[in-house]
Amino acid sequence: xxxDRLITILELIAIAGRSVSTAEIQKxxxxxxxxxxxxxxxxxxxxxIEAPSGDGRVVIxxxxxxxxxxxxxxxxVRKAAxxxxxxxxxxxxxxxxxxxFRSSQVEIIHVETPEDPGRAFVxxxxxxxxxxxCSCSKAIAAFAxxxxxxxxxxxxxxAYTEHTKTTETELRAEFARIAERGFADCDQEIDLGIxxxxxxxxxxxxxxxxxxxxxxxIRRFGEADRSGIGLKLINLADRISGAIQxxxxxxx
Numbered sequence: 284x285x286x287d288r289l290i291t292i293l294e295l296i297a298i299a300g301r302s303v304s305t306a307e308i309q310k311x312x313x314x315x316x317x318x319x320x321x322x323x324x325x326x327x328x329x330x331x332i333e334a335p336s337g338d339g340r341v342v343i344x345x346x347x348x349x350x351x352x353x354x355x356x357x358x359x360v361r362k363a364a365x366x367x368x369x370x371x372x373x374x375x376x377x378x379x380x381x382x383x384f385r386s387s388q389v390e391i392i393h394v395e396t397p398e399d400p401g402r403a404f405v406x407x408x409x410x411x412x413x414x415x416x417c418s419c420s421k422a423i424a425a426f427a428x429x430x431x432x433x434x435x436x437x438x439x440x441x442a443y444t445e446h447t448k449t450t451e452t453e454l455r456a457e458f459a460r461i462a463e464r465g466f467a468d469c470d471q472e473i474d475l476g477i478x479x480x481x482x483x484x485x486x487x488x489x490x491x492x493x494x495x496x497x498x499x500x501i502r503r504f505g506e507a508d509r510s511g512i513g514l515k516l517i518n519l520a521d522r523i524s525g526a527i528q529x530x531x532x533x534x535x
Contacts (some may be wrong), residue, residue: 302340351450382419389420418469422494425461466513478504482516
C-alpha cells in the first residue's frame with residue numbers, strides 16, 4: 284500500500300538518526316527509484332520530513348515532531364527531562380522544575396529538589412501557574428504570538444503581592460526584557476520571600492511550549508543570583524529540548 288511505503292520511509296529516516304539521501308532510502312527500501320523519489324517528495328511537501336541543509340538529504344520534519352509531541356504524555360516528557368533536571372538541582376543546590384504550555388495555560392509538571400540534607404528548599408507545587416506572575420509562564424508568554432500576549436494582558440490580572448505586575452505597560456516591558464535576555468524571573472510576585480527564574484524550552488520551529496526554572500528563598504535568589512542561574516538555565520533548556528526531540532524521533 285502507498286501508506287505502508289510512506290511509513291517505511293519515515294521509520295528508516297527516524298532510525299538513521301542523521302540526514303539521509305534519497306538514494307540511500309531507495310537502496311535500503313528496495314523501492315523503484317521513481318516511486319521512492321515521488322514518496323520522498325510527498326513527505327517533504329507535507330512537512331513530515333525536511334532537507335535542512337539544502338543538499339537533498341532529509342531528516343524527520345517539524346510537523347511530525349509536533350504530532351508526536353502533542354500525543355506525548357507528561358510521563359514521557361518527565362522521563363526524558365528528569366535526569367537533566369536532577370543534575371541541575373544538585374548543581375544549583377536549589378529546586379528545579381519543568382513547566383508545560385497547553386490549552387492556553389502553563390502548568391508545572393515535574394520538580395527535582397537538592398540532595399543536600401541540611402538544605403532548606405522551596406517546592407513550587409504542581410499544576411497551573413498564573414500567566415502574568417510566574418517565571419515559568421512568563422518565559423513562555425514572552426516568546427508567544429503578540430495576539431496571545433494581548434490576550435494575557437487583557438484578562439483579569441490578580442495582584443498576589445505588592446510586587447505583582449498587573450498593568451499592560453508593566454507586562455509589555457517585562458515581556459520585551461525577557462525576550463532580550465532569554466530568561467524570566469519572578470521577584471516575590473506570587474509569594475513574599477520567594478523568587479524564581481525560568482528559561483523557555485523551544486522545540487524546533489514549534490516554539491517555546493515548555494520552560495525550565497529554579498526557585499528558592501529571596502535571600503538566595505536576589506537579582507544577581509537570578510541572572511546567574513538564568514544564563515545556566517538557557518543552556519539547560521537547549522539540552523532538555525534535545526532530549527525531548529530525541530525521544531519523539533525515537534518513538535515516531
